[in-house]
Amino acid sequence: MSSPIWHPFTQHGLEEPIPLIERAEGALLHCADGSTLIDGISSWWVTTHGHCHPRIAAAIAEQAGRLDQLIFAGHTHEPAEEVARGLLGLAPAGLTRVFFSDSGSTSVEVALKMALGYWHRRGEPRHRILVLEHGYHGDTIGAMSVGQRGVFNRRYEPLLFDVGTIPFPAEGREQASLDALDAACQSADKPAAFIAEPLILGAGGMLIYPAWVVTEMAAICRRHGVLWIADEVMTGWGRTGTLFACEQADAAPDLMCVAKGLTGGALPLAATLASEAIFEAYWSDDRADMFYHSSSYTANPIACAAASANLAIWREEDVLGCIASLSQSIATHMGTLSSHPAFENGRQIGAIAALDIKTGDAGYLSDIAPALRSLFLERGLLLRPLGNIVYVMPPYCTTGGQFDRLFEAIKEAGDRFGSR
Ligand code: PLP
16 A cells, blocks of 8 residues: 655655665665665754764653653753753853744744744834845744745745845845845834844755855844844754854844754754843733743653753764864865866855756756656665755765765766756
8 A cells, every 4th residue: 555644845746756764873874675875965954963873862762761741831841951051051142041842943933923022022013024035944834934935835925924035145245135134124114033044045045155244134133123033943053064153153143043953853852042132021920921832842851852962962072073074075075076067056164065957947846856866866865956956964974985975976967967
């Protein structure tokens, strides 16, 4: 019997093969048919140190036998307390409060609701959110509203709320983007907040922009009293070469969203970090003024134990050193492809690299994408191009030999499918 499962971002009508994975270790996925796949995209940018990291797996096992789930309204537990303290110890200065949820999308929803509620509580209701062109923040209605309109959300467009879109600061157009933000912050319909993925927009096409622009964007928001929300769901946990991308810009946000690698990638957990001013806006002796948001698994103790083990790894092991050498290997391989006529716009930041395959049919729905995916699958690789954009975002334990295989297949993809 065929599987009854409806998979995400999957067109079942195309009947593309769906590998059955039985176990994983490091950067390797073991399939039920005995074959293996190198996970070149960290299973959707989630797995950081490697699959089934022993310290994280042990923490999960230990916690599962101690306290599995707890209502988090009016109750707490030590794994959550540890994660909150640990996060604040590592996060940009000025963030003092941690609100847990369970996915990147919910961490964004929470940040938006906190920001809008903040202005309401201050007696100055504001309803406008500024966003960066090509941004992606998740697939719930609020997260889609602040994301780029297009193929991911076209059907729901009438339901999405209006936002002010700031042009992407592409090379040579950085000042125009900053000027647009400056003007939007001063518009009569005063914005509540500006949300952006710092340094690199992920699902929007792995678009990199410079740290000084993030610094300036944060400064503009501060100058005009607009809250700055950093969505570090993808950029966090070392992907850009520092623990958080904001660090490179010295641009402390008012709200910061983290998820994916928060547990090292082992269990779903997210957090929205907030400044004291935002927390204080909700502080009152009236229950009607509290922040109304929750989900059943908020701060699940087993997920928090995984996150706590992950934070200990970050404190005690040289993860950044490991990322630096990984970035070097990626740079070497990218260098060998830079003169290949089938590729353009090679780019890299930290442990993320991308290039566009030249084709007359660019974009997310490019016909080249399924052909690329099946070539990569045949070569034993999990790579999932964004249309004609091929990218790697590997777990930090990926070996030299595994990189050789990833980049050999990318070159083959250029040879076979790229126009020149
Ligand atoms: N924000 C960013 C920048 C993301 O890249 C993603 C997912 O890729 C999300 C939010 C949504 O995260 P999740 O898929 O965990 O809901």
